[in-house]
Amino acid sequence: MNTTFPHDPADISAHEDWFAAYAQRQYARCPGDVSPLRLKRDHTFGVLAHARTIVAEDIDDPLTARACLLAALYHDVARFEQYLRYDTFRDKDSRNHGLWGSAILRHAGCLDGESPAIRRLVRAAVALHNRYALPARLPAEAARVTQVVRDADKLDILRVMDEHLSGPRPYCPTVVLGLPDDPGRVSDIVLADALAGRVAAYADLTSVNDFRVLLGTWLHDMHFSCSRRLFAASAHAVRLIAGLPSSGPYAAARACLLARLEAVRTDRPTC
Ligand SMILES: [Fe+2]
Incomplete structure (x- = not known):
């Protein structure tokens, strides 16, 4: 070429x-x-x-x-x-x-x-x-x-995953990395990462809901002010996190991740 x-x-x-x-x-x-x-x-x-x-x-x-x-x-x-x-x-x-x-x-x-x-x-x-x-x-x-x-x-993975997880079940195993869509499977490590403001690791995922959490933690892995702003403003990010159960083991991580997106959007400190 x-x-x-x-x-x-x-x-x-x-x-x-x-x-x-x-x-x-x-x-x-x-x-x-x-x-x-x-x-x-x-x-x-x-x-x-x-x-x-x-x-x-x-x-x-x-x-x-x-x-x-x-x-x-x-x-x-x-x-x-x-x-x-x-x-x-x-x-x-x-x-x-x-x-x-x-x-x-x-x-x-x-x-x-x-x-x-x-x-x-x-x-x-x-x-x-x-x-x-x-x-x-x-x-x-x-x-x-x-x-x-x-x-x-x-x-762009936020878009891909939101489009897929907003669609009909069952999810394509290739897209969700073969993870089970089982609300009973929860990774304590992924939840702890989310609450502590750390980026979660693929190796710790046990379910589709864990994957939603991991995607939300990527806000902490944006290296440019532009990309951080785009992430926080992404409707895909909000939908992916809001799709987590609002009660039970995911509730705290869900609330925290949504609050962090809001904080970056509005330039305010958070959890
Ligand atoms: Fe890649």
């Missing part, structure tokens, strides 16, 4: 075309339900849109900005192979899709027209976007690009 940076660093249309064609080829290989792959394609362009918003407000350097947009576009490139080979999006039951995505980009050659610096930043961000925490010694520029992708990713 022959790209034209630096004429317009924000123009990644050739890459968007490459990605759309790649997704089409993966659909054609799918013998069963292709809807989870379409969901990942739509998610990718949703993440790219959020990344553009964050970059416009918080990233001044054109090279870094371009790396952010490319990393957003390619961050889930491995999801297609993951679903086709393993029939799941759970890394635990298949492979780490961040590291795998970085390897796919290396072999696919779609970044060959970019500078070595951009290639390195994009591959690093794709490899690291799904880590629970970033390596402490990650260079600042790579960390910044990865954080843009992580924030944009989370903002």
